[in-house]
Amino acid sequence: MTMETLLLMFLLTHAAGTQDIHTVSKISVQKQQKITIPCLYDQKYVSFPKYMSRGGVWIFSQHVSHNRMSVEDNQAENVFTATLSEAEVSDSGTYWCAVTVSGSDPHVYLDLQVTEAEARLRVSSQTVSGYEGGNVTILCHGASHWCTIRGACVGRDGGSLERTAVSDDGGDVLRVTLWQLQKEDSGWYYCSNENSQMPVNVTVMEALDITQFTTNPSYSTTPLGEDRLDFRRFLWLLLLGAMLPITVCGAVMLIKARNKRKKRAEISNLHDDMNIQQLPKKNGKNNEVACENLYGFTTGNKPITQGNGKNNEVACEDLYETMTGNKQITQGNWKNNEVSCEDLYETMTGNKQNTQLTATDDKNIYGHKSEKMNR
Template sequence: MMETLLLMFLLTHASGTQAIHTVSKICVQKQQTITVPCLYDQKYANYPKYMSRGGVRIFSGYVSHSRMSIVDNQAENVFTATLRAAEVSDSGTYWCAVTMSGYDPHAYLYLDVTEAEARLRVSSQTVSGYEGGNVTILCHGASHWCTIRGACVGRDGRSLERTAVSDDGGDVLRVTLWQLQKEDSGWYYCSNENSQMPVRVTVTEALNITQFTTNPSYSTTPLGEDRQFRWLLLLGAMLPFTVCGAVMLIKARHKRRECRDSVCAVLHVCVSAEQSGSAESSNLHEGMEKKQQLPKGTGKNSEVMCENLYEIMTGIKQNTRGNWKNNEVACEDLYETMTGFKQNNQLTATDKQKTYASIVRKVKK
C-alpha cells in the first residue's frame, strides 16, 4: 500500500513540475511578509489556481486562512501567493497548483520561518526601472542571481545577458541589470546553497518619463507637472476678478475726475463774476450754462442764484443772507462760505487769481 502511494506521489510530482515553476525553498524571519511566484503554462491560464499545504501532495489541504492571498496575472502566466505576518508555525511544505479534471498540475516549495534574521534576504521583493535604464539589487547572503526557470549568473563566472554581479562588501551580492527592455520584466531570485529569495523586476516604457523631459517648460516629474497645472488653474480663475477690479478702478477715477472738473468749472464762474464786479444772477446763469450746461428755468425764476450754486457745491441748503426782495445769495457770501474769508473787492486781479487757485486746490483735495 505504501509503495502504491509513493509511486502515485512521484508520478503526480513529476508531471506537475513540467507545467508549474517556482523556487524550492524560502527562508524568512518571523512577522515578515513573503510573496511566492508560481509560473504556469499558457494552457492553464483560464483554470483556478490555489496553494495547498502538506508533506504529501494528495493529502495536502487548501491554505485558506486570512493571512494568505492569491493573485492570478493571466497576462504574464503567473500567480502569486502572499503570506503576511509569517509565524514560525507557518513553516512547512506548500504546493502551487492548478485545478484540473483528473489531476492538478503542481510544484512544491518549502517555507522556513525563523525567529532570527534570515541569512538570505533582500531589502524589497519588487524593483522598477525604465526602458534603456538600469536597476540594482543587493542580495544579502547570496552567491547567484537567477531567473525562475533556471538561468543564473554569479561569482563562479557564469554570465546572463545584460546582467552583471559583483561583491559589495561582506556577503552582499550586487546585481545590476542594464539597458533594460520590456521583456526583462518578470520574476528572478537571489540564491545561495540552501535557499532562494524571489524578486520581481518591472520595466516601464520610456515614454512614461520622456514625455516630461522633451519640453523644458514642463517639470521632469508627474508631480511637478501637476503642481504647475494647479498654479495655472488658480491664476486663470483669478484673472476675471483682476480685470473687473481694474476696470472698476479706472471708471471710479474717471468719474471722480469728471466730478472734480465740474466743481472747478462752477467755482470759476462764481469767482470770475466776483472779480468782474458783477454778481448779477443773470450773468452767473450765463457762465454756468457755458461751463456746465445746467438747465435754465422759465419766467421770473429763470435766474441761477448763488443760493442754488451753494446747494450744488455742498449738498446743503444755504441760509438766505442777501436782498430780501429777490431772496438771492450774494456770490461774496458763497466765496466766504467756501474759503472762510470775506471777499475784498479791492484786491488786484493777480490776488484774485491766486485766491481762485487756492479754492481749486482745496476742491481737488
Template structure:
C-alpha cells in the same frame, strides 16, 4: 524489495510532474512575517485547477489551499495570473518551517507538482529584501537591495530565465547594473519596458528571494529614439486612428455630395415645371383672346345680317295691304334694327 528500488520509487513520486511546473528551491523568512512564492507552469495548464499542499512526502501531504478558495485558509491565498502562466502563494504570519507543494490538477493522470522549503527563522533571514514588490515607470528604473550574510555567488535572475553574474548585463532589453557589498547586493534596472514586468529573484547558494517588478506606463516621457520616430512617421495608434477615421470622412463627404445633387436636381425640376406651366398658361390666354375676338366678329356679322333681313321683309309688303286703313304691324325687333334715317322707315310711319 531492496533499498535501491525504494529510493527509485521515492524519487519518481517526488519528482514526477516537476517538468511542467517550477518554483523556488528554498526561502528564508522571519517568523510572523508574510512571504509570496511564485509557481511558474506550462501554458497548457492555464485553465487547470491549482492548489497548495504541505508535507515532505507528496502522498502524505495535507491539502492547504486552492486557486478557487474551496478550502480557504486564514493565512494562505492563491492567485493565478493566466496571462503570464504564474500562480502565486501568499502566506501571512508564518510560524514554522516546512515543505510545501505547488500543484496543478490533471484529470486522469498524475498531478503536476513542484516542492519548495520554507525556512522560518527568529532572527534576520539569511537572504531577504525590504519588499517583494517594486514598481517603476516605463523607460525609468528600479533599485532592489538584496541582503545576505556574506554568502558568495550572489546572483540576480529572472524567474524562468537567465541570471546576471557579473557587474552588468541585459535582461529582456533592460540594463542591469549590480554593486556588490559585504552583506548586500544592489541591483539597478534601467530603461524598463512592459516586457520587463514580472518575477525576478536574488539567488545565493541554495536560497532564493522572489521580487515582483511592475512597470507603469509613463506618458510624460519619451525616449529620443521614439521622439525621432514620431517626427518621421505617426505612431501605430495614430495610424490606426487615421485609418479608422478616413472611411468615415469619405462616407460623410459622399452623403453631402449626394444630398447636394438631389437638392440641385429637385430645384432644376421645379424650375422646369414652372416654366412649362407659365408657357402653357400664356398660350392658353392667347388662344382664348383669339377665340373671343372671332366670336365677337361673328356676333356683329349676325347682327348686320338680321338688320338686312328685317329691311327686306319690310320692303316686300304687298300693295293690297297698303289699302288697309290700319297701319301694318311691325315687330319690335325689326324696328330696333332699322335706322331712323331710312326712307322706307319714314314712309311706313306716314302710311
C-alpha cells in the same frame, strides 16, 4: 540503500509534470512576516484550479487550507501566487505548487524555512514598479545573484541578463538595476545566494500611467522623478496662465476707479471755488455780470474789457466758444450780449433765460452752473 530504493524515492517526491511548473527551491522568512511564493505554469493549465500542498512526499501531501495561506491565480501572466501571512516557525516544511487536472496533478516542490531571527537573504519588499523607459533598482541583502524564475542569472561572478546590471552596495548587499524598462520585463525574479532564494515581482507600467504607481523604499526610479517634476512645472504654468488675465483685468479696473475718483475731486474743488460771494452787486446789467463771472469760472481767466464798449459780448462770445467749440454769430442783433447770454444760459442749463435779471438772478445763474457741474 539500493539503487532501486533511491529511484523509488525520487519518483515519489518528483513526479511527472514538474517541467510544466516553475518556482524557487528554498525560501527563508522571519517569524511574523509575510511571504509570497510564485508558481509559473504552462499555458495549457490556464483554466484549471491551482492549489498549494504540504508534505515531505508528494503522494502523501495535503492541501493547505488554513486562513493564513491564500492562493491567487493570474491567468493573464500564467502564474499563481501563494501568500502566507504572519508566518510561524511551525509553518516550516516542504510545499508543492500544483494544478488540479484529470489523472496525476502536475506539481513542483519548494522548501520554506521560518526563522526566529532576521533572514540572511531578504529584500525590503517583494513587489517593485517602474515606468517604461525608466530604471528600477532592487537591493538584495545577503545575495550574490539576480535571476529569472526560469533560471537565467547575473551576479558578482559573471553572467548576463538583458538591460540588467549588478554591483556591490556595501557589506553583503547586491544592488540590481534594470534600465530602459520594457513591458515584457514585468514578471517574477529572485535574489539568491548559495542556500536560498527570495522572489521579487517587477511591474512595468506605461509612461503616463501615474495613478498606478506606488512608492517603494526598495528601489528608485529616476525618470519617474523627472516626470513628476515636469508635471509640477506644467501645473504651475497652467496656474500662472489662468491668473494673468485676472491680474490684468484687476489692474485696469483699479486705474479706472482711480480716474473716476480724481474727476469727482476736481469737480468738487471747482464747486467750492465758485463762491457766491464773488459775484458783483447789482449794477443794472445783470447779464453782463453773469457772463463775466461765468467766463472767469469756466476758463480760469478774467476777461479783458478795456477798450471795448461791449465787454459782455466779448466775454460771452469767448465763453460760448469755450463751452461749445463753435464760434458765436452775433451779427444782426443790436443786443448781442443778451442773445449770447441767453444762448449760453440755455446751453448750460437747458432752460430759456429770463434776461430781466437782478443781482439775485445772477446768483441763480451761478447756482445753475454749479449744480450742472456737480452732476
